Amino acid sequence: MWFEQVLFFVAGIGALAGALGVVLLQNPFYSVLSLVAHLLGLAVLFLLLNAEFLAAAQVVVYAGAVMVLYLFVVAYIGGADEPLRPESGGVAVFGPLFAVAIAVELCIAFISSGLQALDTRGADVARAENADQFGSPGAIGELLLTDFLLPFEAASFLLLVAAVGAVVLARRRRGLEEVGTGEASPGGGPAGARGEPPIETLEVRI
Amino acid sequence: MDITWYLVLSAFIFAIGAAGVISRRNPLVVLLCLELMLNAGNLALVAFSRMHGGEAGQVFALIVMVIAACEVVIGLGIIVAMYRNRLPIDIDEMSELRG
Amino acid sequence: MSATSYGWLVLAFPLAGTLIISLGWRVLPGRLPGWIGTAAILLAFLASIGALLDLLDHSEEERQLVDSAWTYAATADFSADLAILVDPLSVFMCLVVSGVSFLIHLYSVAYMSGDGGYSRYFAYLNFFVFSMLLLVLAANFVILIIGWAFVGAASYLLISFWYRRVTAVRAGIKAFVINVIGDVALVVAAFLILDNVSSLDFLTVFDGAGKAFGQNDGTLVAACVLILVGAFAKSAQLPLHTWLPDAMEGPTPVSALIHAATMVTAGVYLIVRMHPLFEIAPTAADIGAIVGCATLLFAASVAIAVTDLKRVIAYSTISQIGYMVMGASIAAYGAGLFHLMTHAFFKALLFMGAGSVIGAMAGIQDMDRMGGFRRAMPFTFITFTIGALALGGFPLTAGFFSKDEIIAFAIHRGDWYVALAILAYIGAFLTAFYAFRMVFRVFLGEPVPEARELESGHLAHGEPMNPMTGELEDTDVGFPGPEHHVAESEFPMKAAMGPLALLAIVGGVVAIPGLTDILEKFLEPTFADSRFHDTAPTTGAEVWGLVAGGVISVLGIGLAWWVYVREPGTAARVRERFAWLHRFLVNKWYFDELYEAMFVRPVTTFGGFGRRVIETDFVQGTIVGGATGIVRVGTSVARAVQTGYLRVYALFLLLGVAALTLYFLITSS
Numbered sequence: 001m002w003f004e005q006v007l008f009f010v011a012g013i014g015a016l017a018g019a020l021g022v023v024l025l026q027n028p029f030y031s032v033l034s035l036v037a038h039l040l041g042l043a044v045l046f047l048l049l050n051a052e053f054l055a056a057a058q059v060v061v062y063a064g065a066v067m068v069l070y071l072f073v074v075a076y077i078g079g080a081d082e083p084l085r086p087e088s089g090g091v092a093v094f095g096p097l098f099a100v101a102i103a104v105e106l107c108i109a110f111i112s113s114g115l116q117a118l119d120t121r122g123a124d125v126a127r128a129e130n131a132d133q134f135g136s137p138g139a140i141g142e143l144l145l146t147d148f149l150l151p152f153e154a155a156s157f158l159l160l161v162a163a164v165g166a167v168v169l170a171r172r173r174r175g176l177e178e179v180g181t182g183e184a185s186p187g188g189g190p191a192g193a194r195g196e197p198p199i200e201t202l203e204v205r206i
Numbered sequence: 207m208d209i210t211w212y213l214v215l216s217a218f219i220f221a222i223g224a225a226g227v228i229s230r231r232n233p234l235v236v237l238l239c240l241e242l243m244l245n246a247g248n249l250a251l252v253a254f255s256r257m258h259g260g261e262a263g264q265v266f267a268l269i270v271m272v273i274a275a276c277e278v279v280i281g282l283g284i285i286v287a288m289y290r291n292r293l294p295i296d297i298d299e300m301s302e303l304r305g
Numbered sequence: 306m307s308a309t310s311y312g313w314l315v316l317a318f319p320l321a322g323t324l325i326i327s328l329g330w331r332v333l334p335g336r337l338p339g340w341i342g343t344a345a346i347l348l349a350f351l352a353s354i355g356a357l358l359d360l361l362d363h364s365e366e367e368r369q370l371v372d373s374a375w376t377y378a379a380t381a382d383f384s385a386d387l388a389i390l391v392d393p394l395s396v397f398m399c400l401v402v403s404g405v406s407f408l409i410h411l412y413s414v415a416y417m418s419g420d421g422g423y424s425r426y427f428a429y430l431n432f433f434v435f436s437m438l439l440l441v442l443a444a445n446f447v448i449l450i451i452g453w454a455f456v457g458a459a460s461y462l463l464i465s466f467w468y469r470r471v472t473a474v475r476a477g478i479k480a481f482v483i484n485v486i487g488d489v490a491l492v493v494a495a496f497l498i499l500d501n502v503s504s505l506d507f508l509t510v511f512d513g514a515g516k517a518f519g520q521n522d523g524t525l526v527a528a529c530v531l532i533l534v535g536a537f538a539k540s541a542q543l544p545l546h547t548w549l550p551d552a553m554e555g556p557t558p559v560s561a562l563i564h565a566a567t568m569v570t571a572g573v574y575l576i577v578r579m580h581p582l583f584e585i586a587p588t589a590a591d592i593g594a595i596v597g598c599a600t601l602l603f604a605a606s607v608a609i610a611v612t613d614l615k616r617v618i619a620y621s622t623i624s625q626i627g628y629m630v631m632g633a634s635i636a637a638y639g640a641g642l643f644h645l646m647t648h649a650f651f652k653a654l655l656f657m658g659a660g661s662v663i664g665a666m667a668g669i670q671d672m673d674r675m676g677g678f679r680r681a682m683p684f685t686f687i688t689f690t691i692g693a694l695a696l697g698g699f700p701l702t703a704g705f706f707s708k709d710e711i712i713a714f715a716i717h718r719g720d721w722y723v724a725l726a727i728l729a730y731i732g733a734f735l736t737a738f739y740a741f742r743m744v745f746r747v748f749l750g751e752p753v754p755e756a757r758e759l760e761s762g763h764l765a766h767g768e769p770m771n772p773m774t775g776e777l778e779d780t781d782v783g784f785p786g787p788e789h790h791v792a793e794s795e796f797p798m799k800a801a802m803g804p805l806a807l808l809a810i811v812g813g814v815v816a817i818p819g820l821t822d823i824l825e826k827f828l829e830p831t832f833a834d835s836r837f838h839d840t841a842p843t844t845g846a847e848v849w850g851l852v853a854g855g856v857i858s859v860l861g862i863g864l865a866w867w868v869y870v871r872e873p874g875t876a877a878r879v880r881e882r883f884a885w886l887h888r889f890l891v892n893k894w895y896f897d898e899l900y901e902a903m904f905v906r907p908v909t910t911f912g913g914f915g916r917r918v919i920e921t922d923f924v925q926g927t928i929v930g931g932a933t934g935i936v937r938v939g940t941s942v943a944r945a946v947q948t949g950y951l952r953v954y955a956l957f958l959l960l961g962v963a964a965l966t967l968y969f970l971i972t973s974s
Contacts, residue, residue: 012215019219019242023226028234035238038219042245045212049256051264057271066275073282074234077289091952095228098959103221105966110213139261140268148265155272162276169283172290228956297951304949 008048015041032070039063053137212253220246233288233297237281244274308363309372311356312391312442315399318348319435323428330424339414342427346410346434350403357396369508369830371444383503390444390507394831397642397824398441398574405566405649406434408801412657413558415795416664420556426466430562433459437567441574446495446505449575453491453539456568457484463563464555472773476551483548487538491575494531497524498582511581521588529582529589532575533596540572540626543600547896549623553615554773557660560615565622565656566649573626573645576633580832583634590634597631598725598732600624603894605735609742610890612672613772614659617743621696622652624732628711631729635722637714638832639825644707647812651695651704654805658689661798662747663772664791666755670772672743677752681759682791684799686748688806693744695809697737697862700855703812708733713850730857737861745869759791 018038022031039062046055133139144152223242230236248267255263289295322345326338333341360370373388389395410430417426436459440452458481465477499505501524502513518525536542541549541564552564563569576583576593583590604624608617625648632641662678662685663670679686695704712733715726752760771778790798815823868875880887889895 008211012211015215016218016222019222022235022238022242023222023229028232028238031235031238035241038242039245042249045215045249046252049212049252051252051255051267054252054264054267057268061275062271066278069282070234070238070278073286077234077285077295091228091950091956095952095956095959096225098956098963099221099225099228101963102224102959102966103217105963105970106217106220107214109966109970110210110217134259135261135264140264143261143265144268148262148269151265151269155269158276159272162279166279166283169280170286170290224959228952228959231952300951301949303951304947 004048007044011041011044011048014038015045028074029071032067032074036063036067039067050135052135053140054135209253209257213250216246216250216253219249231297233281233285233295236297237278241274241278244270307370308356308359308391309370309389311352311359312372312389313374314352315349315356315403316389316435316438316442318345318352319431319438321345322431323435326424326431327428330428333424336414336418336423338424338427339410339418342431343407343410343414345431346403346407349434349438350400350407353396353399353403356391357400360391360393360396371508373444377447383499383505385447385505386445387448388444388506389442389448391442392831393828394578394642395441397646397828399438401646401649402434402437402441402567405653405805406562408805409558409562409566409653409657411797412561412660412801413556415797416558416660416790417556418790422466426463426556429459429462429466430559433463433563433568437571440571444507446498446507450488450491450495453535453571454488456571457481457488457539460484460552460563460568463559464552466555466559470554470771470778472771473554476548476554480548480552483538483545486545487535490531490538491535494528494535497528497531501525507578514582514585518585521586525582526586526588529579529586530592532579532582533589533593536572536575536593536630537596538572539575540569540630541623542572542596542627542630543603544896546600546604546623547893547900550616550619550893553613553619557615557656557663560619561653561656561660564619565652569622569626570629570645570649573629573633573641576630577638577642580633580636580638584636590636593634594631594722594725597627597629597634598728599627601627601631601732602728602735605732605739607890607893608739609735610887613670614662614672614675614743614747615656615670617672617739618652618655618659621736621739624736625652625696628708628729628732631725632711632714635715635718635725637711639828640707640710640714642828643815643824644711647695647703647707647809650805650812651692651809654688654692654802654809655696657798657802657805658685658692661685661791665759668772672746675747675753676750676756677748678756678759679748681752681756684802685791688802689748690744691806691809693740697740698733698854698858699737699862700858701813703809705851705855705858706813709850709854710847712854713847716850717846730853733854734857734861737858738865741862741865742869745865749870750873
């Protein structure tokens with residue numbers, strides 16, 4: 001159906017453009033934004049593939065939460081524009097070269113007769129009314145709680161660990177000078193004794 | 207559409223992400239490129255899941271998303287700690303593994 | 306207790322002495338280590354007497370007893386045991402060794418006191434006696450060689466006892482190297498015998514040698530010649546004699562014990578023990594006789610020229626052992642062993658007296674500086690003269706009977722052995738001469754300053770110095786420094802020298818021809834299988850031999866008296882007339898220089914070459930350096946990969962993935 005193909009190309013080009021933007025833009029802020037665009041393109045592609053829940057999760061969780069977090073950090077760090085001087089050494093040459101090589105190889109694998117199992121259209125998917133539709137939250141949820149219970153629980157555990165880890169990593173250490181405060185003691189910054197810190201820091205004490 | 211199109215697109219996004227990981231010096235951007243690669247993998251997973259008709263691929267992609275989120279959190283935590291300790295935010299400056 | 310139990314005790318006591326002294330030297334006070342060592346040897350002597358008495362209880366045919374403590378290796382046709390053989394020969398040697406050792410230990414208790422290495426000395430000395438007893442009690446070649454090697458080691462340890470003295474260390478090394486030559490020869494000989502007779506046990510070998518070898522069989526002659534080489538190295542015969550004069554660097558009691566009475570007689574014991582083999586290989590026996598005779602004359606000729614007191618006695622030892630070797634080789638076993646016994650008595654006595662004189666001279670050993678000690682040291686004078694009389698074979702002393710018995714046997718055997726006898730008489734003349742040369746130069750004449758000091762009651766003291774080179778030395782390890790001991794003032798020394806003097810006079814009674822036959826009869830079971838067993842000189846011939854010997858001895862003493870006492874300038878005039886001969890003799894016939902050029906110089910040159918080129922340049926430079934260099938280069942190449950840049954590592958990851966994908970692509974298409 002032509003609608004589907006057009007949408008595919010639009011979303012695909014949007015995703016690719018976003019990806020290129022991430023890599024080529026010098027300002028990290030802009031890179032984050034172009035990644036967001038890339039994610040939105042991918043969400044459309046997911047929809048085209050009948051993965052509705054996943055598309056929603058992508059937009060809400062990935063683009064909505066993770067990237068916002070990213071924006072916070074980029075704003076805090078204030079990543080400077082990278083200078084435009086040429087890269088030194090073979091890294092600049094071989095990096096993109098090998099990446100291109102991998103892309104070429106994969107394309108050859110996909111397009112040629114390498115993967116015979118590639119069906120052109122895809123299986124017929126369930127569209128019944130009473131059964132959970134393919135890709136619907138119900139179907140995913142049922143799988144998560146029956147067949148894939150262990151990965152589900154493990155993933156939640158992993159989230160917990162990550163949260164704790166992030167807190168531990170970013171806490172203030174006693175005796176270390178902090179950027180912007182200029183003093184070695186932890187605790188609340190002195191009320192106006194020094195100059196205003198340029199950025200409001202999030203104090204977390206363990 | 208042919209599944210092949212989706213897969214080729216996924217390959218391109220992966221390659222772009224890989225090139226970005228190697229080429230960029232700001233660790234934040236390197237992490238972003240890592241996200242790109244993960245997303246390319248997600249796309250391939252979903253495409254295959256559509257091809258087979260089972261939702262296992264989508265569940266896998268969901269878990270991958272969770273993992274990507276965790277990884278981003280930790281990575282950003284490290285970068286914030288680096289910033290706090292006045293280390294230069296530049297991957298090439300962190301060459302303590304030099305042997 | 307049986308004879309063999311006594312035999313084990315004989316070995317156990319000196320070993321226990323060594324262990325006690327060496328382990329407890331820090332806690333044993335004063336002279337106690339010396340008394341412990343002396344007591345150990347006394348117990349060994351008593352055990353030897355016990356073995357003797359028990360052996361005499363057995364009938365004459367059963368006097369060869371073997372006892373094995375432990376079997377070291379046992380195969381189908383060969384076994385090596387830790388076994389001792391108690392028979393008249395070994396008991397005789399045990400008695401002589403332990404008896405004389407006991408007296409010398411007693412002497413050393415006083416002589417060495419004040420020395421920094423007192424305990425070490427007695428530990429070494431006990432170890433030496435243990436090794437010597439092990440050697441004579443051995444029942445097979447294995448134990449014999451073990452004892453042989455231990456004795457060499459003990460000799461080395463004791464010669465270089467004052468190890469801070471360079472000359473002493475060099476002398477010790479020289480002795481050890483020459484001894485090792487003998488060790489190797491002995492081991493090869495043992496192997497040759499094992500190869501043909503399939504046993505190393507003495508009694509088995511002696512029984513089987515007659516069947517395994519024909520008369521003068523080449524292999525047997527070779528084995529016997531190798532045994533001779535071992536004997537010559539240990540007993541300092543030509544040409545392996547150069548170590549013994551240098552071994553005088555050790556303390557005087559050491560010279561008395563090891564290099565006069567016991568160790569150097571091990572060679573004689575070896576030849577006598579192996580007599581069944583020698584009798585089947587007469588060629589080897591003849592070689593032994595000739596070498597013994599040549600050594601006898603050579604050493605006597607040098608002894609009349611050298612001026613160091615201890616070295617005169619050393620060359621005298623070489624000469625007398627030449628007599629014993631000659632006697633053992635011409636099958637005069639009893640006579641040879643008799644001379645061994647009497648020689649032990651009077652030679653130890655002479656060394657002890659010399660030690661006393663050197664103590665009075667504050668360490669100086671040069672006879673040119675000595676003189677007139679007879680009033681200052683009467684006891685030493687008398688005992689030394691008795692020893693010299695016995696050495697020279699003065700009538701009715703012990704040496705008189707023993708030496709002339711050998712010569713009489715030589716004449717009795719006829720043929721060309723008579724020539725040996727005549728040469729031996731010439732040697733006896735020279736012996737008497739140089740023996741009394743010593744007596745007259747040291748004790749008679751005008752007293753030297755040191756003697757005058759001693760007469761007035763106290764010992765002379767000088768700077769401690771090396772008697773050979775004259776260089777001053779420190780006394781850290783206790784070179785005889787401020788403390789010198791003289792027999793007149795120390796009871797243990799007198800107690801040791803007295804019995805020896807007595808034995809030197811009366812020791813001859815065990816074998817007066819025609820009257821007593823104690824020694825011969827006692828040793829008979831061992832030599833019952835000898836071809837010459839029943840041949841002996843007639844009493845008449847022996848008596849003529851004794852008369853001739855006595856006359857020669859008196860002539861020699863008379864000549865010495867005339868040269869040194871009657872006409873004191875004669876010696877100097879003769880020396881001038883025959884300067885070239887004198888130089889030749891004083892330089893010991895230039896043997897040392899010959900060996901130095903033939904052996905020592907090439908070996909040291911090669912050693913230097915080896916160190917410089919082979920070791921330093923080749924091994925360390927090329928091989929070791931090359932190996933490490935290659936490793937270093939390799940690792941630095943590998944290290945270059947560790948750049949530390951994360952991006953480079955990621956690049957390699959990517960490269961790996963690309964390569965893998967390519968591989969799978971290729972293999973699946």
